[in-house]
Structure formats: C-alpha cells, structure tokens
Amino acid sequence: MAGVAGRLGRLWCSGALSSPLQVTRFPALQLHLCGPAMRASQKDFENATNQVKLLKKDPGNEVKLKLYALYKQATEGPCNVPKPGVLDFINKAKWDAWNALGSLPKETARHNYVDLVASLSASSESSIQVTPAADRKQPGSDALVVTSQDGITTITLNRPDKKNALTTQMYHDIMLALEAAGKDDSAITVLTGNGDHYCSGNDLTNFTDIPPGGVEEKARSGAVLLRDFVDCFIDFPKPLVAVVNGPAVGISVTILGLFDIVYATDRATFHTPFSHLGQSPEGCSSYTFPKMMGPSKATEMLVFGKKLTAREACTQGLVTEVFPDSTFQKEVWVRLKAYSKLPPNAMRISKQVIRNTEKEKLHAVNAEESNILRERWLSDECMNAVVSFLSKKAKL
Numbered sequence: 001m002a003g004v005a006g007r008l009g010r011l012w013c014s015g016a017l018s019s020p021l022q023v024t025r026f027p028a029l030q031l032h033l034c035g036p037a038m039r040a041s042q043k044d045f046e047n048a049t050n051q052v053k054l055l056k057k058d059p060g061n062e063v064k065l066k067l068y069a070l071y072k073q074a075t076e077g078p079c080n081v082p083k084p085g086v087l088d089f090i091n092k093a094k095w096d097a098w099n100a101l102g103s104l105p106k107e108t109a110r111h112n113y114v115d116l117v118a119s120l121s122a123s124s125e126s127s128i129q130v131t132p133a134a135d136r137k138q139p140g141s142d143a144l145v146v147t148s149q150d151g152i153t154t155i156t157l158n159r160p161d162k163k164n165a166l167t168t169q170m171y172h173d174i175m176l177a178l179e180a181a182g183k184d185d186s187a188i189t190v191l192t193g194n195g196d197h198y199c200s201g202n203d204l205t206n207f208t209d210i211p212p213g214g215v216e217e218k219a220r221s222g223a224v225l226l227r228d229f230v231d232c233f234i235d236f237p238k239p240l241v242a243v244v245n246g247p248a249v250g251i252s253v254t255i256l257g258l259f260d261i262v263y264a265t266d267r268a269t270f271h272t273p274f275s276h277l278g279q280s281p282e283g284c285s286s287y288t289f290p291k292m293m294g295p296s297k298a299t300e301m302l303v304f305g306k307k308l309t310a311r312e313a314c315t316q317g318l319v320t321e322v323f324p325d326s327t328f329q330k331e332v333w334v335r336l337k338a339y340s341k342l343p344p345n346a347m348r349i350s351k352q353v354i355r356n357t358e359k360e361k362l363h364a365v366n367a368e369e370s371n372i373l374r375e376r377w378l379s380d381e382c383m384n385a386v387v388s389f390l391s392k393k394a395k396l
C-alpha cells in the first residue's frame, strides 16, 4: 500500500488535484450543496487549478482523489472511460472516485472543486494568497504562478524544492508575466516566493546547458537575457512590490533596488555572494545599492558578499519594512489590499514620475553590468565556483 500511496502522491503534482479538509468528512453532502446562486465561473475554476499547486501541505490521498474526480467531472462530465483492471490500483482508485460522482452536473463539480481548494488553502496556512480568476495566459510551466485578486496581480516563484532558483525558462516567464501585469487592470503587482525561501538566485545548472556555439555563445545569450530581464523591472509601469517570504540570494536581491516597496519577513536574509562565485553585480545594484546605503555598505554586500539580516537590510534602505514571520503574510496582504484600492492611475503616474528621473541611467548601468558579467561567466573563477556547487562541494 505504501507504493500506492507514493504513486498517488505523484497525482498531486498533476495540477488537476486540490483539496479542502472539512469537505472530506461529508463528501456526499458537500458535492450537492451548491445552489444555482453560488456557481463558480470558469475563471474561478482555472484559478483554483493554479492555486492548488501552491498548497504547502499534502492533503492526503482521499482528498486528492476527490479533487481528481471533481476536476474530471467539471471538465469532461460523467465518467466515460472503461473501468481499469483490479491490479491497476491507481487508475482504478481514480476511476472509482470519478464514477462515484454519477451524473453530477459539470457546473456543480466545478463549483465544488473551487470550494474545496478555497477551504484547503485556508486550512493549509498557505503563504500564498487565495486568488480567483486571472484573465491572462499562464506561463509555460508550474515554476511560476500568476494570480489576480483585489486589484493585485501576484507573480509567485514556485520551485520550493530548489529554493526557487531561477531557470532560463523562468526568466522568460517572469518577463511575460510582467508584460501582462503592466497592462492588466490590477493596481499593484507583487513578486513573491512559495516555500521557505524567497529565491536562491540564478539556477546554477543553467550553466550546464551549453549550446552548439559553445561557452562563448552561452555567455553571450546569458548577457542578452539578463539585460532584457532587468530592463523589464526598470520599465515596469505600476507599483511593484516584493513580498520577501524568506532568504534571498543573488539576482533576487539585486533587483530589489528596482522595486517600489520591499516587505520582508524577519526570517529573510539578503546575500549577494558575487565574488565567491567569480561573478560581478547585476540588476543595477552597482548603482542602486551605493545610492541607497552608501558606497562602503554596498561594497560589503556586493564585493565581500556580506549577508544581511532583514533588519540590517531595512536599516540600509534595501527593505521598506520588516514583519515578524508569524504575522508576515497577514499583515502584508492587509496592507497591500488597502493600497490597491487607491486610484490606480494616480499611483501609476506617481511611480513613473519617480522612475523617469533615473530611467536612462538605469538602462545604461544594466547594459554595462550585463557586458561585464558576460566576461565573468567565461572566467576560471566563475567556472570553478559553479563546478564546485554542482559537485556539492560548496554551498553559500
């Protein structure tokens, strides 16, 4: 049975499954509670399927099967596939759960799915906002989740098992998400992380994906990607907020200088170990850090790799406000929801007035930093550091 549980566990990652704990106690009742006045929209449903990927706790196999069944019923209607053989435990369990829903209408199944996800989110102490419909194209992988609610578009880094390290795909997806968020009807955009880290910076395995043009081509395309990525933050047209839910490393720290507000849990740390990695500052930090904290404090971070606590980062001006970890999510989201009700055009224009004084300079700094890094990535110092990390000899 342990094997079955393990395999069922993998269902959890499929995106079709979600969960509410109370519901599991009265499944039959719950499945028919939904009246016509309480229908969930297709957008609510799509949002719930995204939200389920962000739940912190595994809700258990019984709930997962329920979610699977509701998802299938909502998307395909009553069970219409042949019953799997008795030895095909997993598929039989899934089939039984779906078949048990009988002729439950698609709409009701959709509503119950949304309900289940909402109550599971509430009971799982998820660090992620409960978010209904986002009218947008979702990024190409689960590593980034974009949701919208209460005038706030939230972009969540979702690779908690890798401390939210940024893959090449994620850089592209974040750029797409920012482009969409800049144009949507939300007032504020938030970047945050799922799990115990905010982000561990560039995924060092990105360096292992060498194209036919060799390492020079890799460094060249990396520099173009870096420059484009940081440009999106420089040009982002509306208030951009970082909700730093845990330790932050590398590029996830440097670009904070381009955010309008940075809220951090007191558990967060801020680390830019560029010299250790044979690299050099990016994200415009060679300009924004000395400006906000003075040249010598910036040197401690960017040259000597001094790791700051959240409170130190707040004193240095990198962080706007620090919150106790136990109340971090609650306090921050209450605050942001209040801000999001301010007139959006006024906020957008005020942000742009502040940013426009610096834009040209920031673009020039970004171009220069990207060029310098292109050289650094080809250095022995950098290659040795990456090999050392990848062979598990080094950790920051």
Ligand SMILES: CCCC/C=C/CC(=O)SCCNC(=O)CCNC(=O)[C@H](O)C(C)(C)COP(=O)(O)OP(=O)(O)OC[C@H]1O[C@@H](n2cnc3c(N)ncnc32)[C@H](O)[C@@H]1OP(=O)(O)O
Pocket: 161, 162, 163, 165, 166, 171, 200, 201, 202, 203, 204, 205, 222, 223, 225, 226, 249, 250, 251, 252, 277, 279, 282, 389, 394, 395, 396
């Ligand atoms: C094209 C644009 C380029 C922009 C350039 C940006 C420069 C930077 O961002 S430099 C910063 C690069 N980041 C790092 O050097 C961090 C490396 N990670 C660590 O030192 C540690 O993982 C940690 C201190 C962040 C966390 O340590 P902890 O003990 O809590 O967890 P781990 O067991 O080490 O990590 C779990 C899991 O995640 C993998 N992982 C973590 N960070 C990265 C990363 N940056 N790249 C690739 N993989 C990472 C780690 O290897 C573990 O994986 P396994 O479970 O498979 O062993």
